Amino acid sequence: MNSKVTVVCWNLERNGKNDPELRRQAHELVAQYKPGLVLRQEMPGADENGSEVMYGLEDVLGLRGWLGPRSCTAVFADQSVFRTAREWPQTGPMWVLPPTVLTMRFLPAGRDAVPLVVGSFHLNYASASTRLAETEWLTTWADKRWATPEGESVRIPALLGGDTNSYPERGALHDPELPTLESIRDEPHRAHRSYPSARGRRMDTRPDEVLYTAGLHDVAHHRADRPGGSVAALAPTVNACATHGPEARVDRVYATSELLPAITDVDVIRVRPEMSDHHLVRVRLDGDQLAHILTRQPSRNAAAGKPALSAAS
Template sequence: MPIATHAKNGAADTFLIVSSNFEGNGAQDPGRRRAMHATITDVDPGILLRQECDEALANNSKLLYEDEDALGLRGWIGPKKGKTEQLTGIFIDQSRFRCIGEWRDKEIWNQPPTTLSLKIDDCAVPFIVSSVHASYSSPTRRRLEAERWTMLNDKAAAVPGSSQAYDRDRRKIPVYMIGGGDWNSYPEPGLDHVSLPDWSEIDDEQHIAHRSVLDAHGRRIADSGPDQILRTAGLEDIARYFAHTNSAERHQALTPTCGVDWQGGRQRVDRIYASKPFLPAITDVKVIEVDWSDHDVLVATVNTKAFIQILNRTWQPALTD
């Protein structure tokens, strides 16, 4: 696979993390693929989380190589499970990031995530990045997938110069994570400015079954189970965090990414989550409207210096013991 020479932001103070569900990977539509490439190249991500990388590995990985060449990014495609063609992927700018490991987890997932261990610039401390496409039809499976994904926020590493990954107080030398994608579910109600669907006004019975659940009182509510599970496990929706700490940008950060009127309107189903210590490094979150997919593009700006400082601080105690 090609080594990316993409260096427009090579010495920049920030880098971008982008999440994009590209409907069907434009596999049968070269025009849509060119439009996607133009948008993503213009955005210039350091890390690109992709969903629906259909046929990416078919014909000797033709579409994967095409994406790498057009975007100037190195790509990884997640595991294929069964007959599903909706693969996930991650593309990275190798002038900024280097991959030091790959996690290939098929358990629980209908469409397994792509998960990498990365290092940034000259920082020795790794972090985890993951691209997710949760089940579109099963609230039960989505809860299991979210629970499985929280394991990525529970990792520890042996630090060079330190003999143990855990100290005697059971505090971990942590490896933080950031990632996300299409969760096919909703953020916890009451925290966004966008109203969740009123299920009494929706007559799409399949969609009701796929995206809602009954609460303890037998009332039908939007499925926000994955969001609640992830936040309980110490991960935070970075758009919500940014909106609540930057009120002037609230609506920009919480812009819906996908949906149609007859299914309750557009909703914020595409979300990026991060280990809480990473949150101060998030300096912007916005959504870019596109016409080449049924999902708009989610873009997060990260302050490079703050990000690296957060990584380095996690290992300082072990290195100074």
């Protein structure tokens, strides 16, 4: 097998701005990176006409696709590498834009290896309170179990990526600075991206804090903090704009700690603004190491290399 596995996470604006030709070009761009998994957000219209758009995207990508509830998110997978063990159509009561979540086998690991949870999510745009509740539900995907051939019930790893509509806790030296309220010109958007606390209004990093508390690690932080890691992992995923403020890293991929040793690289692939307002996040894994992890199932308490976060006020 090819020992490298590429995961692409992308919020493609309005699924190609409702332009079929632009949508085709966008997915041809993704296909050139030969991904094993694609985690997509903003899928309006993909379920219309008998899911005609989804089947067209499968054809462009050369991957099998699963469209989540209400055509909000999707997962695409190389069926020669990943095979679905079960779907999770019930994603919890709080989602404005429901995620797409699957339990998937990594075929090179063999039939007796445990699977992993793969998910694409899109947190709410306008409400920090709703984002917080959605993130708390998102943590349940890091708590799924699987019965081994020996009859033991084990917790399985999770890999989740999407648009958080919020900011990362600055756990890495080269992470972009958090914006100030004054740098966001659109006053309603100031409220969308912040929340009131006992110390005044704070920019919203709570989804990142909740996910880390639940054992889900920002893979970009992980790579940037490792010896030889590149700051390219921490590149912004949206550009600065007059209404939304400075460029920011709102699109992120998270993994439970046992998957971290398999991650070899994280970077951001910039796209032209006529195509989308978000850039691609690319995560590369060592397939041999991933197979080893899913066979051995090391403890989730293994050191992940990120310093503990202080409690949010």
